[in-house]
Amino acid sequence: MSKKNQNKTYSFFSCIEKNFDKAARFLSIEKGILEQIKACNAVYRMHFPVKIGKKIKVIEAYRVQHSHHKLPCKGGIRYSTKVNQDEIMTLAALMTYKCAIVDVPFGGAKGGIKMDPQTLSVENIEKITRRYTSELIKKNFIGPGIDVPAPDYGTGEREMSWIFDTFLSLRPVEVDALACVTGKPISQGGVRGRKEATGLGVFYGIRELCRLKEDMFSVGLDVGLVGKRVIIQGLGNVGYHAATFFHEAGAIIIALAEREGAIYNKKGLNVSDVIFHLKNTGSILNFPGAKNIDNTEKALELECDILIPAALENVIHKNNANCIQAKIIGEAANGPITPEADEILEKRGVIVVPDIYLNAGGVTVSYFEWLKNLSHVRYGRMEKRFSENMNAELLQVIETICRKKILKEEKKMILRGAREIDLVRSGLEDTMISGFHKIRELKKSTGIKNMRTAAFVFAIKKIIDSYEKLGIFP
Structure with missing residues (x-):
C-alpha cells in the first residue's frame, strides 16, 4: 500500500461519520433519529x-x-x-x-x-x-x-x-x-468584513482558549497570545487573515507553509512582507532572512506553541501525528486531522480546537449578510448618527462637570458611531467566544476528553432540539 493510501484510510465523509458516532455514544437518543441527522437529505x-x-x-x-x-x-x-x-x-x-x-x-x-x-x-x-x-x-x-x-x-x-x-x-x-x-x-449587497471573517474567527477562538489559565497550564503555556510561537499552513484567504491577526496580537509567526514548501525563522516572519514577496516572485520560498523547507509537511512538525493547518484535509495523519510538537492545534481548514491522528494527539495531551467550531466565522458573517439583504438596510445606517450625537452630548456634560477639555484625538475616538464593519466584527467576536465556552462547559460537565467530541455532542443536541420543535420526532 502506498504512503498516500496509508494516510487516507478513511474517505472524507467517513471521517465525519466516525466523529459523529463517537459523539453519539454520549447521548441517549434513538438510533433512527441519529441516522436521520447524519444522512444527507x-x-x-x-x-x-x-x-x-x-x-x-x-x-x-x-x-x-x-x-x-x-x-x-x-x-x-x-x-x-x-x-x-x-x-x-x-x-x-x-x-x-x-x-x-x-x-x-x-x-x-x-x-x-x-x-x-x-x-x-x-x-x-x-x-x-x-x-x-x-x-x-x-x-x-x-x-x-x-x-x-x-x-x-x-x-x-x-x-x-x-x-x-x-x-x-x-x-x-x-x-x-x-x-x-x-x-x-x-x-x-455584500457585507463589510466577510472576506476576513473565517480567519478572524480562527483568531478569536484561539485567543479565547489562550486566555484560560487552567487550559494553558495543562499544556505548559502562559496565558495570552503575546510571544506564542505560531505555524500556519496555507496562505489562502483563511490562512493569510489568521496569520495577520495573530501577528498584530503579538504572536510570533515562526513558519509559513505553502504547496511548494515552507519558510522558517525562529525570530518571526512579517506576514505583510511575505505576501509582498509571494506576489513578486510567485512563491514564499527564498524569503530574505528565512530558511527554506522543501517538504511542506515537515513544517507541521517544527517545535511551536500553536499550529494552524489552513489548507487541505488529512494533513495530520497516523504517520506524522507523533511528530507534531505543537501544544495547540487550531483547525482552520476542514478535516485536517484524520480520526486516527486525533486519537494519538488526544493521548499526548495536545489541545485540538475543531474545525466544526473554529472555522465557522465565514458562515456567521454570511448570516449577517443574509439578514442585511432581507432587511434591505445597511448595518449602522439608522443608529450611527444617533450614537454620535448622544456621545457628543455626554462628552459635553463630562467636560462641563470636570471643567476640563478632552483631547481632540480622544474626543474623535469616543464620538465615532459604530460602522457596519464594527458591528459585524463585534457580532463575530461574540459568536466565537460564546460558542467556545458552550463547548468547553459541556466538555467539563460530561467528562468528554476532547473538544471535537464535545462540539459534535453540542451540535447534535441543537439539531435534535430543532426537530422536536418542528414536531418531526415523537
Missing part, C-alpha cells in the same frame, strides 16, 4: 454542456443539502478538479454542525464544479457559473428561503455576483433576490 449531481472555444465540454457539478432541520440551507461553492460527491457531502455535513454550534439558523449545504478555473478564461468561468446557477434554479436548489450559496475554494465575490445576477434575471419578481447568495461585492 438531498444530493443533486448534474452534467451540463458548455461551449468552450469551438468545442462542447460536459461539466460535472454538485449541490448537496445535508440537513433541512432549518431553512434555508447554507454552504459555499468550490471550483476544483478534485471536486467529487464524497467531498461535497462531507463539507455539507460540516456546515450543518457548524451552524448549530454558532447558533446560525441554517441547515448545512455545499456545492462544487469540477474544473480548474486557472486554465479557463474569465468569459468561460462566467458561462459555467451562470449555467450552474440556472440548473440550481430548475430544481429549486437556490433561493433566499431555500438554499443560499457562498464563496469557497476557487470562488469569490465575482462568481457570487454572477450567481445573483442570473437568479434575478430568472426570478425578477423575487423582492429578496439579494439574499439568494452571500459573499457578494459591497455594491451588490
Whole structure:
C-alpha cells in the first residue's frame, strides 16, 4: 500500500461519520433519529454542456443539502478538479454542525464544479457559473428561503455576483433576490468584513482558549497570545487573515507553509512582507532572512506553541501525528486531522480546537449578510448618527462637570458611531467566544476528553432540539 493510501484510510465523509458516532455514544437518543441527522437529505449531481472555444465540454457539478432541520440551507461553492460527491457531502455535513454550534439558523449545504478555473478564461468561468446557477434554479436548489450559496475554494465575490445576477434575471419578481447568495461585492449587497471573517474567527477562538489559565497550564503555556510561537499552513484567504491577526496580537509567526514548501525563522516572519514577496516572485520560498523547507509537511512538525493547518484535509495523519510538537492545534481548514491522528494527539495531551467550531466565522458573517439583504438596510445606517450625537452630548456634560477639555484625538475616538464593519466584527467576536465556552462547559460537565467530541455532542443536541420543535420526532 502506498504512503498516500496509508494516510487516507478513511474517505472524507467517513471521517465525519466516525466523529459523529463517537459523539453519539454520549447521548441517549434513538438510533433512527441519529441516522436521520447524519444522512444527507438531498444530493443533486448534474452534467451540463458548455461551449468552450469551438468545442462542447460536459461539466460535472454538485449541490448537496445535508440537513433541512432549518431553512434555508447554507454552504459555499468550490471550483476544483478534485471536486467529487464524497467531498461535497462531507463539507455539507460540516456546515450543518457548524451552524448549530454558532447558533446560525441554517441547515448545512455545499456545492462544487469540477474544473480548474486557472486554465479557463474569465468569459468561460462566467458561462459555467451562470449555467450552474440556472440548473440550481430548475430544481429549486437556490433561493433566499431555500438554499443560499457562498464563496469557497476557487470562488469569490465575482462568481457570487454572477450567481445573483442570473437568479434575478430568472426570478425578477423575487423582492429578496439579494439574499439568494452571500459573499457578494459591497455594491451588490455584500457585507463589510466577510472576506476576513473565517480567519478572524480562527483568531478569536484561539485567543479565547489562550486566555484560560487552567487550559494553558495543562499544556505548559502562559496565558495570552503575546510571544506564542505560531505555524500556519496555507496562505489562502483563511490562512493569510489568521496569520495577520495573530501577528498584530503579538504572536510570533515562526513558519509559513505553502504547496511548494515552507519558510522558517525562529525570530518571526512579517506576514505583510511575505505576501509582498509571494506576489513578486510567485512563491514564499527564498524569503530574505528565512530558511527554506522543501517538504511542506515537515513544517507541521517544527517545535511551536500553536499550529494552524489552513489548507487541505488529512494533513495530520497516523504517520506524522507523533511528530507534531505543537501544544495547540487550531483547525482552520476542514478535516485536517484524520480520526486516527486525533486519537494519538488526544493521548499526548495536545489541545485540538475543531474545525466544526473554529472555522465557522465565514458562515456567521454570511448570516449577517443574509439578514442585511432581507432587511434591505445597511448595518449602522439608522443608529450611527444617533450614537454620535448622544456621545457628543455626554462628552459635553463630562467636560462641563470636570471643567476640563478632552483631547481632540480622544474626543474623535469616543464620538465615532459604530460602522457596519464594527458591528459585524463585534457580532463575530461574540459568536466565537460564546460558542467556545458552550463547548468547553459541556466538555467539563460530561467528562468528554476532547473538544471535537464535545462540539459534535453540542451540535447534535441543537439539531435534535430543532426537530422536536418542528414536531418531526415523537
